[in-house]
Amino acid sequence: MKILMFGRGVMATQYGWALEKAGNEVEFYVRPGRSAQYGPYVDLDLLDGRKHKKGLPIRERWFIKMREEIRQDHDYDLIFVSVNHQQFDDAAKMISQRAGNATILIFNNVWDNQETVAAQLPKEQILWGFLGGGGGFRSKNKLEAGFMKSIYLESADAAASVKRHQDVMNLFQNAGFSVSLQKDMYVWYLQHFIMNAGMAAQALKEGSYQNLYKSPKYVKQAVLLMREMLPLIRAKGHKASLGTNLMLHLPAGLVSYGIYKIITGETLAGAIMERMENTAYIPQEAFAFFPRDVLADARRLKIDLPRLTALEKYFSQKD
Known part of the structure; x- marks a missing residue:
């Protein structure tokens, strides 16, 4: 498959590497x-979760192909989009003018409904999903990151095209990934966004994610923030999954301790979070978008979020 990664960001780079290694043409x-x-290469320092639960260390200089324009008559089979939350509108606008017949695979955080988010794009060519990875660039071409074995993808029944869905399933499975299919991808996005918003708001209050993870009591405050936000899912016309409801309605101390152990223990998830924090690749302002968007929508829908409101000074738009 011929694949265009939109941008040379953290996710595009490490997944582009994995897909090229599986025999695909990646630009x-x-x-x-x-x-x-x-420059023409990226020095990779990756933790590859496909074959080892703690991530197989990869250190390699990878030479890449970059393009500074997308031709109208391109022959890409797939355009891979995973950009920072605030960059998506600009990316969608550009891709809409040069989509061709490519499948547009959106691996992005989504809060507004999908029709609004992707209004500029050809609906019949879109597939929605999410990735399990992260990290940062230590310098312009030194990437310290990692990724899980599993990716998330909407189910074939929900997809605009069954054939495009099957092609993407085959693409990732042939590259050694497992695919977790989601019956309602938008609900998955909402739940994930709320979890990001809770963790981000509390981390901004504590000064950093590393400070947040110093104690389960700080993580507990983030869990309480997430719990407070859950009614927004119903207010937006959807229903949280049973698993999310159970997790966020168990005793907050128990849930926070579980999250704390996952993130701070010797796990791949913990190592990825550490790399994200240590490289400081994503600035605090980027994390502020999560609680800021949630609070704005809560006010529009007249949902009271006192805990989040009390932290607003830590993530409000700076003048």
Whole structure:
């Protein structure tokens, strides 16, 4: 398959590497001037979760192909989109003008409904999903990151095209990933966004994610924030999954201790979070978008979120 990764970000780079290693042709779209700025290779320091639960260490200099324009008559089979939350609108606008016949695979955080988020894109070419990975660039071409074995993808029944869905399933399975199918991908997005918002708001209060993870009592405050936000899912016309309801209605101390052990223990998830924090690749302002968007929607829907409101000064838009 011929694949265009939109941007040379953390997720595009590490998953692009994995997909190329599986025999696919991978190229990166970057803004004009960025090819020279980045240079022709990326020094990879990855934890590959496909064959080892703690991540198989990968250290490799990977030479990549970059393109500073997307031709109207391109022959890409798939355009891979995983950008920072606030960058998605600009990415969608550009892709909409050059989609061709490619499948547009959106691996992004989503809060507004999917029709609104992707209004500029050809609906029949879109597939929705999410990835399990993260990290950061230590320098312009040194990536310290990691990824899980599983990716998340909407079910074939929900997909706009069964054939495109099957092609993407085959793509990732042939590359050694497992695919977790979601009957309602939008509910999955909402739940994930709420969890990000709770953790981000509390981390901003504590000064960093590393400070947040110093004690389960700090994580507990994040869990209480998540629990407070759950009614927003119903207010937006949807129903949280049974698993999410159970997790967030168990004693908060128990849930927070479980999260604390996963993130701070010798786990792949913990190692990925550590790499995200240590590289400081994503600035605090990017994390602030999560609680900011949730609180704005809560006010629109007249849902009271006193815990989140009390932390607003830590994530409000700076003048």
